Amino acid sequence: MPRTLITGGAGFLGSHLCDRLVADGHDVICVDNFLTGPPDNIAHLRSHPKFSFMEHDVTSYIDVPGPLDFVLHFASPASPIDYLRLPIQTLKVGALGTHNALGLTKSKGGCFLLASTSEVYGDPSQHPQGEHYWGNVNPVGLRGVYDEAKRFAEAMTMAYHRYHGVPTRIVRIFNTYGPRMRLDDGRALPTFMRQALRGEPITVYGTGRQTRSFAYVDDTIEGIFRLLHSNVTQPINIGSRDEISIMDFAREIIALTRSSSEIEHHPLPEDDPKNRQPDTRLARELLGWETSIGRAEGLARTLDYVRSKVAQDL
Ligand code: NAD
Ligand code: UDP
Numbered sequence: 001m002p003r004t005l006i007t008g009g010a011g012f013l014g015s016h017l018c019d020r021l022v023a024d025g026h027d028v029i030c031v032d033n034f035l036t037g038p039p040d041n042i043a044h045l046r047s048h049p050k051f052s053f054m055e056h057d058v059t060s061y062i063d064v065p066g067p068l069d070f071v072l073h074f075a076s077p078a079s080p081i082d083y084l085r086l087p088i089q090t091l092k093v094g095a096l097g098t099h100n101a102l103g104l105t106k107s108k109g110g111c112f113l114l115a116s117t118s119e120v121y122g123d124p125s126q127h128p129q130g131e132h133y134w135g136n137v138n139p140v141g142l143r144g145v146y147d148e149a150k151r152f153a154e155a156m157t158m159a160y161h162r163y164h165g166v167p168t169r170i171v172r173i174f175n176t177y178g179p180r181m182r183l184d185d186g187r188a189l190p191t192f193m194r195q196a197l198r199g200e201p202i203t204v205y206g207t208g209r210q211t212r213s214f215a216y217v218d219d220t221i222e223g224i225f226r227l228l229h230s231n232v233t234q235p236i237n238i239g240s241r242d243e244i245s246i247m248d249f250a251r252e253i254i255a256l257t258r259s260s261s262e263i264e265h266h267p268l269p270e271d272d273p274k275n276r277q278p279d280t281r282l283a284r285e286l287l288g289w290e291t292s293i294g295r296a297e298g299l300a301r302t303l304d305y306v307r308s309k310v311a312q313d314l
Pocket of ligand 2: 079189203204246270
């Protein structure tokens, strides 16, 4: 059975990946320093015989005894409020963390998968965004710490592939939502659901005409899983094609929760991308992957989770 290490395994996506890998028979080593992911996310796995946990900051040398077949690098603050309050840590985990995770993979003779992001496209001038598009990123803007860290991480991954022959995969993940998101992580979905359930104003930034395409976590995890087990080295977009304006998204959540909340406009954050929708042709052709859970279903599942957290006042 494969032995697999995942950095950032206590995070939102990382913990779902741990679940999926353990279910598939992998021996999973989860490495996390709980910077932005809570211990609760992996509490249910702690006693599982195929799961072990190492509390460690991956910007420092990662020392793991024994063989490794796969290393998945998911450690990084990921929501705008997290990476804006943690700019240096974000740059370090994208640069030094990626370097350490790649060095570990090389020494073990395993395969490396990088969690990259649609943010490498910045505020895109092409729509939808295909993998061939190089992006429109402001390196010195506030969001630059995240975008450029991921762009560096992709370049480092390709360098290890080309110069050291390490088998590598790069997944460019688009907005994903679902249970285990932190309610205070500032992202649109948990924020709007929390506000709607509490009857507080829904904070739409700018006009709300900017768009995103939201994928349910199970679909994203399936795409990552297929990429891991493929032989595809080029970056692959994984995300939903179902694009919606943030204003309509806010209205949808108000309707779903039958909330009396009003929409309140707040200033648009600097460099907030105007549109985002993945071109997923490559994922379809090379991995046979596409999303299968529509927004109505995904939102309903997530609402159950958010409702229980709001009830616990978390
Ligand atoms: P998250 O914040 O829930 O998870 C990140 C995890 O990494 C946390 O558990 C955190 O404690 C850990 N971490 C951060 N720095 C670390 C360090 N130096 N050492 C060890 N652990 C560290 O975020 P997420 O939404 O699960 O995102 C996971 C990955 O997926 C990130 O790399 C992110 O860039 C990428 N991604 C996520 C999305 C999304 O929609 N959720 C979209 C694009 C890309
Ligand atoms: N957004 C908003 N109100 C909020 C949080 C986010 O209007 O309380 C907007 C944000 O400006 C962006 C979109 O919703 O245009 C998605 O934001 P999120 O942080 O979820 O993801 P990202 O900007 O990284 O795509």
